[in-house]
Amino acid sequence: MNKRQTRLFAIGGSVLAALLFLGMTLDSHRQFPKLTNAQNISPEVTLGNKVWHANNCINCHTLFGEGAYYAPDLTKITQLRGEAYLRAYLHDPAKFYDEQKVRRLMPKQDLSDADITGLIAFLDWVSKVDNQGWPPRPLLVSGSSLPGMAMTAAQQGSTTGTAATGPADTRPTTSGDNPIAQGESLFHSASPPCAACHSIAPGVNMAGPSLAGISALAEKALASGTYKGEAKNAKEFIHESIVHPSAYLEPGDMYSAAGTSFMPDTYATSLTPEQVDQLVDYLSTLK
Amino acid sequence: MRYKSQSVAYWYFAVAMALFGLQLVFGLLSAAKYLGPDPLLYILPFDVTKMIHTNLLIVWVLTGFMGATYWMVPDESRTELYSVKLAIWQLVLWTAMGLATIFGYFFRYGTGNKLLEQPLPSKIIIVVVMLMFLYNIFMTIKRSGRFTTTEGVLIGGLGLAAVLYLPALLHYENYVISIFYRWWTIHLWVEGVWEMIQGGFLAYLLIRLSGADREVMEKWLYVIVGLVFIAGIIGTAHHYYWVGVPHYWLPIGGVFSALEPVALVGMAVYAYSAIRRSGLQHPNVLALHWTVGSAVFTLFGAGLLGLAHTFPSVNKWTHGTMITAMHGHAAFYGAYAMIVLAMITYALPSLTSGRREQGSPVGYWAFWMQLGGMFGMTLSFGTAGIAQVYLERILGLGYLDTQLKIQIHFVMLIATATVFTIGVGLFIFDFFRYPPRFAVSAEPELKPRGVADA
Numbered sequence A: 001m002n003k004r005q006t007r008l009f010a011i012g013g014s015v016l017a018a019l020l021f022l023g024m025t026l027d028s029h030r031q032f033p034k035l036t037n038a039q040n041i042s043p044e045v046t047l048g049n050k051v052w053h054a055n056n057c058i059n060c061h062t063l064f065g066e067g068a069y070y071a072p073d074l075t076k077i078t079q080l081r082g083e084a085y086l087r088a089y090l091h092d093p094a095k096f097y098d099e100q101k102v103r104r105l106m107p108k109q110d111l112s113d114a115d116i117t118g119l120i121a122f123l124d125w126v127s128k129v130d131n132q133g134w135p136p137r138p139l140l141v142s143g144s145s146l147p148g149m150a151m152t153a154a155q156q157g158s159t160t161g162t163a164a165t166g167p168a169d170t171r172p173t174t175s176g177d178n179p180i181a182q183g184e185s186l187f188h189s190a191s192p193p194c195a196a197c198h199s200i201a202p203g204v205n206m207a208g209p210s211l212a213g214i215s216a217l218a219e220k221a222l223a224s225g226t227y228k229g230e231a232k233n234a235k236e237f238i239h240e241s242i243v244h245p246s247a248y249l250e251p252g253d254m255y256s257a258a259g260t261s262f263m264p265d266t267y268a269t270s271l272t273p274e275q276v277d278q279l280v281d282y283l284s285t286l287k
Numbered sequence B: 001m002r003y004k005s006q007s008v009a010y011w012y013f014a015v016a017m018a019l020f021g022l023q024l025v026f027g028l029l030s031a032a033k034y035l036g037p038d039p040l041l042y043i044l045p046f047d048v049t050k051m052i053h054t055n056l057l058i059v060w061v062l063t064g065f066m067g068a069t070y071w072m073v074p075d076e077s078r079t080e081l082y083s084v085k086l087a088i089w090q091l092v093l094w095t096a097m098g099l100a101t102i103f104g105y106f107f108r109y110g111t112g113n114k115l116l117e118q119p120l121p122s123k124i125i126i127v128v129v130m131l132m133f134l135y136n137i138f139m140t141i142k143r144s145g146r147f148t149t150t151e152g153v154l155i156g157g158l159g160l161a162a163v164l165y166l167p168a169l170l171h172y173e174n175y176v177i178s179i180f181y182r183w184w185t186i187h188l189w190v191e192g193v194w195e196m197i198q199g200g201f202l203a204y205l206l207i208r209l210s211g212a213d214r215e216v217m218e219k220w221l222y223v224i225v226g227l228v229f230i231a232g233i234i235g236t237a238h239h240y241y242w243v244g245v246p247h248y249w250l251p252i253g254g255v256f257s258a259l260e261p262v263a264l265v266g267m268a269v270y271a272y273s274a275i276r277r278s279g280l281q282h283p284n285v286l287a288l289h290w291t292v293g294s295a296v297f298t299l300f301g302a303g304l305l306g307l308a309h310t311f312p313s314v315n316k317w318t319h320g321t322m323i324t325a326m327h328g329h330a331a332f333y334g335a336y337a338m339i340v341l342a343m344i345t346y347a348l349p350s351l352t353s354g355r356r357e358q359g360s361p362v363g364y365w366a367f368w369m370q371l372g373g374m375f376g377m378t379l380s381f382g383t384a385g386i387a388q389v390y391l392e393r394i395l396g397l398g399y400l401d402t403q404l405k406i407q408i409h410f411v412m413l414i415a416t417a418t419v420f421t422i423g424v425g426l427f428i429f430d431f432f433r434y435p436p437r438f439a440v441s442a443e444p445e446l447k448p449r450g451v452a453d454a
């Protein structure tokens, strides 16, 4: 080969590759409206998109796995956390995590209620984009699909967990805190901890069933016709499940026998009514 | 230095050095925040330090590219630059824009678009500076009438880099589409036209440092450029897998991006054989270290570590983890930091007075500490990433809990980054140790290899 031929190779090869690439780009544009549900890009989503950029979110978080690696991926966050939770969290992240324990904290952003509504709409739009099924399994922000894994070695060694020493990801709460934050803390610190038997990861059933999407499940149970308890709505249903676990039985031999749930029925006495309400507030935000 | 106007490169290199040092300050700050807690949470949060870190990187590398081009084009075209004054004004405007942009970032004045955070006024100035630069180079070559393949590849890369910056100026309502075009700038820069720039400098340095035959070198340079684009253009797809594109991008992107390292193997073989084949040696052995080092480290950081996670079936698990940061550091450093440092090291003996042509012990310490430090940083990011993938993605531990369990790797990162930073500090010290000299001087002679230096 001489220099003229290698130049021809360089230019010809590049042009061919570029043409193929442009062809695929054109075809992608044809498919983008459907893949991205472009018809759902409402003014709210557009506002959220602006707020996302204005606050530089991408330089701590990833979205579609792109961004910085200092904070969790948010691609599917609205499928893991409900609107009430996200709203309370975005108003003041410090209410949910303890910087001394997690060693990182999201700084409070200057967001109006409308901004937050927009952000949630934007993130919800993102979560519904057809992106070839990524991530391959839900990426949790905190907690664990497997029991005990989220604890430090010291916590695993100590048998007397209290609200003050809860697992790594929770923040010690005070009575002034948002009830959702207090409920999240109780989930790990009640005695026995709910987290010992329940995960909040979709599809991860331990001694008890996963509590991901519990509200939707509650609605379904209420509407099923076989439900015999006293609850009229999802919140009451969750409340009842905590204080009278046998009022509704999850199908399956591993969760109950002879009409009695395996879940301890001690929470009605070991938790105060306010604490049960806080747990209900927290659990009903799980999607 | 054969042409007086080449000395304008000195000022470009000096600015690049200062910004390189500053880049590392913000890198270390960002890494310290991984360990936390962060006393600067409300003064200088992670997003700001990280954004400044990556933007300074881009600014100093481009400053180095422009300086090195002003050094190389007179040599290749055998003429003085068209206008030194224009080159100086261009540098002033560029540096002022860079510093103002960074200053704005402290107040989060930016677009919030990864790596393209520059606000619109900065972007417009960037385009203006690029035009001033290309005009100056174009007029220089036009006046001389001599245009070599080596400089053609370099200028082609620079011109296309300017063109590919333009998509960054557009705005799309659909977030997926804006990501799609963001990669036309970022990916087609680092895995396309910037590799042309690197290839141009590499060919220039190898011809000068080893006396390799120009015809042969330029013939193979075309082959490398061809391989870069054939794989690299469609290779853009490795950033598209999970952002909402049709499925066919996955298999096609997997195959083409896996071919990208072929060009990088080519580059390393190219450098190695140039030195083996020619019996001659330039006295500036330190510059030869940087030149060959760049080709080899690119093969490692971009080729091997890029290949490691470019197939969709692997990328599905590693996407957006510390694995990405591992590859980003090793690749950027090997390909673009090192080639600029090679050009600087080659040019410096004639740009400053009192410096020995063959390099000083400080210069060698700088080389080896940077290499060792960057290798250690790559391992730290890599081990952190592997642990992250297994804990967070395969076992399903929460993100925050995972980060707590991999803290030891962040300690390792800071330790190795410190070694790296000392290496860079030595390089900067060695740079400014001797005063600049703006006079034409004789070129050192190539000697047969193995003969001891005078």
Ligand code: HEM
Pocket (backbone or CB within 6 Å): A067, A068, A069, A070, B024, B025, B027, B028, B029, B030, B031, B050, B053, B054, B057, B324, B325, B328, B329, B332, B333, B337, B413, B414, B417, B418, B420, B421
């Ligand atoms: C003192 C040395 C350095 C330290 C401690 C350091 C640390 C960091 C940290 C903590 C990040 C943020 C990663 C994230 O998003 O979570 C980062 C990003 C980055 N740094 Fe560095 N860095 C250093 C030197 C360098 C050098 C020399 C280069 C290139 C030549 C470089 C190129 C980059 C790039 C390209 C990114 C973006 C990576 C990505 O988003 O995947 N850094 N660095």
Ligand code: HEM
Pocket (backbone or CB within 6 Å): A065, A066, A067, B114, B190, B191, B238, B239, B257, B258, B260, B261, B298, B302, B303, B305, B306, B307, B308, B309, B310, B311, B315, B318, B319, B320, B321, B324, B327, B328, B329, B331, B332, B335
């Ligand atoms: C000199 C050449 C290269 C440089 C400077 C470079 C730099 C980078 C950087 C900075 C990123 C992070 C981008 C972001 O997330 O914003 C990245 C991502 C990536 N690079 Fe490269 N790269 C180079 C070559 C290659 C090659 C040759 C391959 C494949 C063989 C490759 C494969 C990848 C892949 C697969 C990702 C995506 C990682 C993820 O999923 O998060 N790179 N590269």
Ligand SMILES: [Fe+2]
Pocket (backbone or CB within 6 Å): B187, B191, B235, B236, B238, B239
């Ligand atoms: Fe790429």
